[in-house]
Amino acid sequence: xxxxxxxxxxxxxxxxxxxxxxxxxxxxxxxxxxxxxxxxxxxxxxxxxxxxxxxxxxxxxxxxxxxxxxxxxxxxxxxxxxxxxxxxxxxxxxxxxxxxxxxxxxxxxxxxxxxxxxxxxxxxxxxxxxxxxxxxxxxxxxxxxxxxxxxxxxxxxxxxxxxxxxxxxxxxxxxxxxxxxxxxxxxxxxxxxxxxxxxxxxxxxxxxxxxxxxxxxxxxxxxxxxxxxxxxxxxxxxxxxxxxxxxxxxxxxxxxxxxxxxxxxxxxxxxxxxxxxxxxxxxxxxxxxxxxxxxxxxxxxxxxxxxxxxxxxxxxxxxxxxxxxxxxxxxxxxxxxxxxxxxxxxxxxxxxxxxxxxxxxxxxxxxxxxxxxxxxx
Numbered sequence: 001x002x003x004x005x006x007x008x009x010x011x012x013x014x015x016x017x018x019x020x021x022x023x024x025x026x027x028x029x030x031x032x033x034x035x036x037x038x039x040x041x042x043x044x045x046x047x048x049x050x051x052x053x054x055x056x057x058x059x060x061x062x063x064x065x066x067x068x069x070x071x072x073x074x075x076x077x078x079x080x081x082x083x084x085x086x087x088x089x090x091x092x093x094x095x096x097x098x099x100x101x102x103x104x105x106x107x108x109x110x111x112x113x114x115x116x117x118x119x120x121x122x123x124x125x126x127x128x129x130x131x132x133x134x135x136x137x138x139x140x141x142x143x144x145x146x147x148x149x150x151x152x153x154x155x156x157x158x159x160x161x162x163x164x165x166x167x168x169x170x171x172x173x174x175x176x177x178x179x180x181x182x183x184x185x186x187x188x189x190x191x192x193x194x195x196x197x198x199x200x201x202x203x204x205x206x207x208x209x210x211x212x213x214x215x216x217x218x219x220x221x222x223x224x225x226x227x228x229x230x231x232x233x234x235x236x237x238x239x240x241x242x243x244x245x246x247x248x249x250x251x252x253x254x255x256x257x258x259x260x261x262x263x264x265x266x267x268x269x270x271x272x273x274x275x276x277x278x279x280x281x282x283x284x285x286x287x288x289x290x291x292x293x294x295x296x297x298x299x300x301x302x303x304x305x306x307x308x309x310x311x312x313x314x315x316x317x318x319x320x321x322x323x324x325x326x327x328x329x330x331x332x333x334x335x336x337x338x339x340x341x342x343x344x345x346x347x348x349x350x351x352x353x354x355x356x357x358x359x360x361x362x363x364x365x366x367x368x369x370x371x372x373x374x375x376x377x
Contacts, residue, residue, distance in 0.1 A: 076095045154201075310323050
């Protein structure tokens with residue numbers, strides 16, 4: 001309790017409380033501004049991502065509808081599957097080839113169409129480029145025991161990434177289409193290594209579909225942090241030593257995700273300068289605090305300590321103790337001078353009392369002596 005009532009403790013505590021409140025307000029203001037910027041950027045980019053993904057879904061759905069129409073309504077597919085008559089089968093293949101070629105010309109982003117009879121291992125395949133390699137890879141995929149016929153999924157063909165969609169006609173015939181991943185990405189701003197900002201496509205195993213130079217450590221950091229990518233999150237890549245914000249969206253009809261990342265340093269460039277100003281202000285406050293303590297100690301605390309020490313010494317009987325009468329403050333100079341005068345006056349009064357006590361004692365002795373002497377004469 002004695003420490004709490006100490007004037008020095010109270011003055012320092014008050015100043016520290018005010019300085020801490022000021023710094024806390026500066027930090028709160030900075031964090032609020034950063035969160036506001038993050039929120040605005042998140043809303044803007046989330047809208048863009050949803051637009052891109054919606055366009056993807058629309059295009060994939062159109063191709064899905066064509067494939068379903070092909071297996072359900074086109075008699076040539078049935079003829080190709082049944083192959084009851086060799087001539088009919090030949091002409092059906094020619095008509096299918098012509099139809100798929102027309103569709104390939106109409107749908108500029110589609111990389112190829114294919115129709116496959118598993119029973120006869122017969123494949124009709126039409127691709128924009130690398131026909132032989134495309135046909136070989138598609139055949140390997142369709143020869144699997146249970147080809148994936150649920151959604152569009154990524155697949156590598158001749159060093160390029162494609163998205164494949166397979167529709168089952170029956171247990172024997174499959175029709176499908178392939179789109180180059182870069183073609184499907186279209187006008188999306190892919191990730192730029194220089195800006196450390198842009199879009200990446202990743203499959204459901206968190207593998208890059210399109211090579212953009214996005215660091216593997218950053219992708220791993222996203223995988224560890226993001227249980228869901230539907231809202232913006234801040235991710236720290238400790239290996240690459242930078243932080244970024246990420247948001248993602250998964251198309252309804254595909255087994256991959258579109259993720260957008262932006263480096264936090266570029267996002268908050270203006271606010272980071274403001275943050276540096278806050279650190280500078282904190283340094284200035286700390287420096288002023290130290291200077292204030294030194295000034296307060298010399299101007300007020302040391303004179304008060306000397307005065308307190310002088311009062312204790314007077315209390316203990318050291319009447320010769322005096323305070324220096326020079327001070328930076330006129331008030332303390334007057335206080336010290338008054339203290340010295342008071343101490344001198346008390347000393348003088350004590351001396352006068354002592355002299356009077358001696359004189360009184362001497363008078364009593366003289367009286368006693370005069371009373372005793374007659375008895376001996």
